[in-house]
Amino acid sequence: MLHVPSLTIGAIVSGICIAVVVFGIGGLSGTPEPLIEKQLVEEQIEPVQITMETFFDNSSPILGNPNAEITLVEFGDYQCHFCNVYFHNTEHKIFENYVMEGKVNVIFKDYTIIGPDSVVAAHAAHCAGEQGKFWEYHNTLYNNWDGEETGWAGQENVVRFAQENNLNMNQFMDCNNELKYQNLIANSNSDAQSLGLTGTPAFFVISTNSQQVQTISGAQPFEVFERIFNSMLDT
Known part of the structure; x- marks a missing residue:
C-alpha cells in the first residue's frame, strides 16, 4: 500500500475557498452503475439541506495534494x-493513478454503524493521527480485518497495531483513555446521517473548481471512480 504524507484539513478548506455554498442532497448526482453490495444501516434517514462543511469537517487528515482538483470523501x-x-x-489503484499524481486528494470520515469496536478502531486511528500516522494506522486496520464484531478491532488489538506503527505508546494510551475524539466521531456520524447515507462505504467526489458533487455508493470497481475523476478533470 502506498502512503502519501497526510496534511491538515484546514489546508484543503482554504484551498477550495468554499464560502456560503449550500447543497441540497437532491442536487447531488450519482453514478449510473448498478450498486455493489454495501453495509446497510437498518434505519432510513431523511435527507436534509447540507453545506460543504458537512463533507469536510469531523474528518481525517488529507491524504495527497491539498490543492488537487478533486477531493474524494469516503464515509x-x-x-x-x-x-x-x-x-x-x-x-490502492486510486492512490497510484490519481493521488500520487496530485490530481485527487482523499478524506476519510467515520460512520460507525456496526458495533462498539467500530468506534474503538476509529478512535485509535485519530489518536495515531496525532502522531502523523492516521493513514498508516488506517491501512493497518484494514490489513488486519477479520470480520464484523469478531473482536479483532477491540482494545487489545488496537494497542498492538499502535506498537506495530511505532507510535509513542504513552501519548497513544492517554489519547485513547481520554476519549479525545469521541465527539469528532459522533459528529461525523451525524454528518453521514445529514447526507442521507444508509450504508458504508459511501463516497462523494467533489470538484474543487466547479464545486460539482457526485456520489458513489458501495464498493464499486476502480473504473467507476476513474470515469468520474476523468470527467471532472476534463471540465
Whole structure:
C-alpha cells in the first residue's frame, strides 16, 4: 500500500475557498452503475439541506495534494466487509493513478454503524493521527480485518497495531483513555446521517473548481471512480 504524507484539513478548506455554498442532497448526482453490495444501516434517514462543511469537517487528515482538483470523501466503518473490499480492490489503484499524481486528494470520515469496536478502531486511528500516522494506522486496520464484531478491532488489538506503527505508546494510551475524539466521531456520524447515507462505504467526489458533487455508493470497481475523476478533470 502506498502512503502519501497526510496534511491538515484546514489546508484543503482554504484551498477550495468554499464560502456560503449550500447543497441540497437532491442536487447531488450519482453514478449510473448498478450498486455493489454495501453495509446497510437498518434505519432510513431523511435527507436534509447540507453545506460543504458537512463533507469536510469531523474528518481525517488529507491524504495527497491539498490543492488537487478533486477531493474524494469516503464515509466508512473499519469493521465493514464492503469497506474492506474497497480498500483491497480499489483504493490502492486510486492512490497510484490519481493521488500520487496530485490530481485527487482523499478524506476519510467515520460512520460507525456496526458495533462498539467500530468506534474503538476509529478512535485509535485519530489518536495515531496525532502522531502523523492516521493513514498508516488506517491501512493497518484494514490489513488486519477479520470480520464484523469478531473482536479483532477491540482494545487489545488496537494497542498492538499502535506498537506495530511505532507510535509513542504513552501519548497513544492517554489519547485513547481520554476519549479525545469521541465527539469528532459522533459528529461525523451525524454528518453521514445529514447526507442521507444508509450504508458504508459511501463516497462523494467533489470538484474543487466547479464545486460539482457526485456520489458513489458501495464498493464499486476502480473504473467507476476513474470515469468520474476523468470527467471532472476534463471540465
